[in-house]
Amino acid sequence: MEKTYDPSKIEARWYELWESSGYFAPSGQGEPYCIMIPPPNVTGTLHMGHAFQDTIMDILIRYHRMQGRDTLWQPGIDHAGIATQMVVERQLNAADMTRHDLGRAAFIDRIWQWKAQSGGTITQQLRRLGASVDWQRERFTMDAGLSAAVREVFVQLYDEGIIYRGKRLVNWDPVLHTAVSDLEVVAAEEAGHLWHIRYPLARGGAHLVVATTRPETMLGDTAVAVHPQDPRYRHLIGESVRLPLTEREIPIIGDDYVDPEFGSGCLKITPAHDFNDYAVGERHALPLINVFTAAAQINDTAPATYRGLDRYQAREKIVHDLQALGLLERVDAHRLTVPRGDRSGAVLEPYLTDQWYVKTETLAGPAIAAVESGRIRFLPESWSKTYFEWMRNLQDWCISRQIWWGHRIPAWYDAEGNVYVGHSEAAVRDKHELGDIALRQDEDVLDTWFSSALWPFSTLGWPQQTEALRRYYPTSVLVTGFDIIFFWVARMIMLGLRFMGDVPFREVYIHGLVRDADGQKMSKSKGNVLDPLDIIDGIELDALITKRTTGLMQPQLAPMIERATRTHYPSGIVAHGSDALRFTFASLATTGRDIVFDRGRVEGYRNFCNKLWNAARYVLMNTQGHDAGLEGGAIKLALPDRWIISRLQRAEQEIIDGIHGYRMDHAAQALYEFVWDEYCDWYLELSKATLQHSDDPAQLRGTRRTLVRVLETVLRLAHPFIPFITEEIWQRVAPLAGRTGTTIMLEPYPKPADERLDESAETELAWLQSFILGVRRIRGEMNIPPGRAVPVLLRHANRVERERLTDHRAFVDALTRLESITYLTHEDTVPESAMALVGELEILVPMAGLIDKSAELLRLDKERQRLTRDLDRTEQKLANVHFVAKAPAAVVQKERTKLAELRSALSRLDQQYQRVRAI
Incomplete structure (x- = not known):
């Protein structure tokens, strides 16, 4: 073995050998165990959330593979409709072209070319992390098999009346010109205004004051609502007001939705431009008046003076005109929640448009029952409450998107607008006997989540009844984040039950979000984003700063991020290797929601790997070429030998319990404590007494055999967590332990044996x-x-x-x-x-x-002075009320802990000083 542990020399080499040898493929033997990887976007790169999630899955897969299960970890990539289209459109824009210049067919070809050349970057990064997925089975949500599954599901649900087309409000991106899902909405509080507008009563003589944050939408108002019990206005219910700037009169209605305490207690109702107003409008049968185009410009429904104006230009003109007419009472500063598209950054609009929907009511019941009955178990169990809350308040699912990249909706229209749904145009013509009449296919594509909802069975060959489908469905566990329980988890359950007649997975392990060391969400604007590959491979400080500051929307953030980066990484980033990062993630995998990631922990677990490496070198130096009991002969176990064997049985059970309970943190802690505290710090040191001083061949043989066999067992125990270093060491240790396998990843996982427990030795x-x-x-x-x-x-x-x-x-x-x-x-x-x-x-x-009494007293006195200075500084900092009030709670608590430690250290030092003086 090399004297120094260097992960860069072993990790890529071992992964290439594992993959090329087919070790990741299912064995076909034993009880099936299957995990479907949550398909990352084809445009994506590995971030901390991916790395954390995939580490958990790989631990589970490697563990069950070593247990002899028929293990399949199914990989794949999502076509990421909007994100992918944006990538290729930007390339065209750089050449002064648009997708419309190419046309739909040529544009789709261009995306496929991009996918072949640049897509799937994340799959190479997953290899770098050590993910042991079966790459030979890799799927793409736009490949032929999955496309067939999507069409089959759409056609069946349409024929059953579960899928329909209707005009409703959606989240609309006026830059991308498409509906987007709620998951693609980034809502944040921003500074705005509250305009108080006078709406004259139709009968004259008075007016109502309506407060709004979006005066441009008033052109589509169809009512003014008041609370039916509000004594100020209830006598006006049934009357009308003249809608300013238009020639229309609109009714005054009473509705419990109105908050009498907000603004004036009068609420403008614009059903075509607000989700809550839409519900009010349905209750009162109000008309829907859309005043926007797809680009959020004022359309021809509005008065001529505003037509063609951008929504914000229209806002300025409307406010100006209201003021000129004496109808603007006042304007207040107001903070409000603004929804923006996560891709375009544009403010989204509730927009009335024709879309395709899935009726969720008929699908939700069985999906709720599956969790209630325990056929699906959420871990932690508390997340089932979130699931039930969402599922019992479902709205119909908008599944159409107005882009070109994706599964095109299998629906065709004739000249009269009649719709025909089928697997293909030919199938539609044949089924409906349409002859050669002109048909046009729907321009829309399906929401990416629609194809992803089929992932557990479409990847296994459905609608064909394949052997893989029969063997691996239902899958064993889904590992995912809490933020997509509704968007993905619930929809997989609904469609899995509907088309497979069984749940898609038995357990759902919900992990948390990865946050920085201060508990803050990672974001580019804060400069606290960590790239897992930078941690694995290392990166120079200047390169890291360039990477963090390039492409930021706000250039003024760059110097702030550079200062923060230099503060946190004074000497750059050291390469830690994949194993150290993986072990860090395992140690953080609690059942809590948030994962607080501290780079210092990676350094600590890099030291753990180094400790294991050095332990192996010691074992090999003292056993290679010596009699380690393989050839027979008397064996005598000394007390440390019996002790470490017994402690190993307990560690094995703790680690197995941790994995089965999805407490990777407990398993990692048990492994760490056994290897570092018991095997390395105690047993290896105790073994030196036997190896260096004993002249009993049986005892020497027993200690050497124990050294080798315990180390070999530890390597198998640790392999799911730190696969690269364990494989590298195991190849050298295994022959000494009598093992003849080709790879540690196919060796049996250790099992504790009660007969090897030795309580008296312990x-x-x-x-x-x-x-x-x-x-x-x-x-x-x-x-x-x-x-x-x-x-x-x-x-x-x-x-x-x-x-x-x-x-x-x-x-x-x-x-x-x-x-x-x-x-x-x-x-x-x-x-x-x-x-x-x-x-x-x-x-x-x-x-x-x-x-030396004098020298020791001098040393103790200097140490006392140093501790006293530190104590004074810490006390002054905590006495500063501004620091305590403004600093993060974690930082304040850290200082308080430091204060307690300093006081304790000073007390011990004083006691020691007095003892030395007494000599």
Whole structure:
């Protein structure tokens, strides 16, 4: 083995070998275990959320593969309709072209060309992370098989009356000219205004004041609403007002939706331009008057003076005209929630348009029952409440989009506007005996979520009844974020039950969002976005700054981000490797909603990998070329050997329990503590006493065999979490442990054995650990040089304790460097000593002669001064009311913890100072 652990030399090499050898494919043997990867966008790149999610899935897949399950991790990519179309349209725009210059067919060809050349970047990045998906089965939501499944579902649901076409309000992007889903809406509070407008009563003599944040929509008002119990206005219900700037009169209606406390208590109702107003309009049979074009310009329905104006130009003119007419009472500053499209950044409009819809009522009932009955289990269970809340308040699902890239809706129209739905134009003509009359296909495509909702069964070959479909459906678990429970999870359940007659997965593991070390959501504008590949491979500081500041919408953010980056990364980013990042994610995978990611933890787990590497080098140096018990011969296990074997059984059970309970953090912690604290820090150190001083061949053979077999088992335990380093080490260790497999990933996962538990060994060694730690604590507190042997005096030692020290003196000496052990009686005079307690046993180390008193007092005094300065600074910071009020809570708590630690350290230092002075 190389002396130094370098992940860059092993990770890519092992992944290429795994993939080329077909190790990721299902074995065809054992009970099926299947996970469908949530298909990332074809335009996407690996971000922290992907890396976290895919690490969890890979742990599950590798674990169950090693358990002998017939494991399929199904990969694939989503065609990402709007995002992909935007990418290619920008390329055309750079050449002074638009998609309309090419035409639909040529534009779609151009997208396919782009996909072949540049799409799927994220799949290469997933390989870098170590994702063991079966790449030979990779699917794309626009490939021929999935397209056939989409058409089949659409046709069946249309024939059953579940899919229909209707005119309703949608979220409309006036830049992209398409409806968008709620998930593509980014709502944020922004500064705006509240305009108070006078609407004259039709009978004259008075007016109502209506407050609005969007005066341009008043051109489409069809009523003014008041609360039916509002004493100021209830007598006016049934009368009319003259709608300013138009020639129309509109009614005054009473509706409980109106908040009497907001504004004047009078609400303008514009059913064609507001979702809440639309519901009010339905209750009162109000007309729907759309005053916008698809580009959010005023259309011909409005008065001529405003036609053709952009919505914000129209706003300025309307406000100006109202003021000129004396109808603008006042304007107030007002903060409001503004919906913007996540792709275009444009303010979205509720827009009345013809769209295709899925009736969700008939599909929702079975989907709710599947979770209520336990056929599907949410983890954590609390997310089922969110699921039920959404499912019991479903609106019909708008599935059409006004773009070119996607599954084109399989519907055709004749000259009279009659609609015909089928798998193809030929099928439509044949079914309806249309002969050769002219037909035109619907221009719209289906919402990306429609094809994604079929993912669990379309990827397995449906509508064909394939062997893969029979074997792997239902899948075992879905790993996903809470933000798409409704948009994807619920729709997969509804359509899976409808077309497969069974749930699409048995469990839904909901993970949280990845946030930065301060708990803030990662965003480019904040400069706190982390690229997982930068953490894996490393990046120079200047390159990182360039990457973070390039392409920002607000150039003034660049210097702020540069300052923040240089502060957090003073020496750049060190390459940590994929294993360290994966283990970090596993350690953070709790059942909470948010994952607080601290780069310092990756450094810590990089050290963990290095610790494992060095442990393996020690084992190999002491076992290769030696008798490790493979060829037979007497075996004698010393106390540390029996202890580590017993502790291994407990660690195995804890790790297995953690994985089965979706508590990867518990599993990772159990693995870390066993490897670092027990195997490396204790057992390897204890083994040196046997290897260096024992002349018993049976005991030497037993220790070498234990070293190898425990390490080999640890590598299999750790493989799902840190696959690369475990494979690299296992290839060298496996022959010494008698294993002949070709790869660790196909070896059996360890199982604890009760007969290998040894409670007496655990009890005895736990006592020795306490004794050793007591001596070490004294050495540390007294600053005794490591190479200096110390005499130990023991008081109140009972028979069992004396026997333990006699039997295991070699181990104690090896870890504490004892000069001698003296057992004291009650009559013995005890010199000035440092003391540690192990139960009733007093461990005493005489201080005289072991330290330079003057030098030690000087050292302690300097340390006391340093701690006092730090304590004063921390106290002053916490005494600053502005700091406590404005700093993040986590930062304030960190300072308070630091204060407590400094006070404790000073107290210990004072005690030590007094002991040294007394010598």
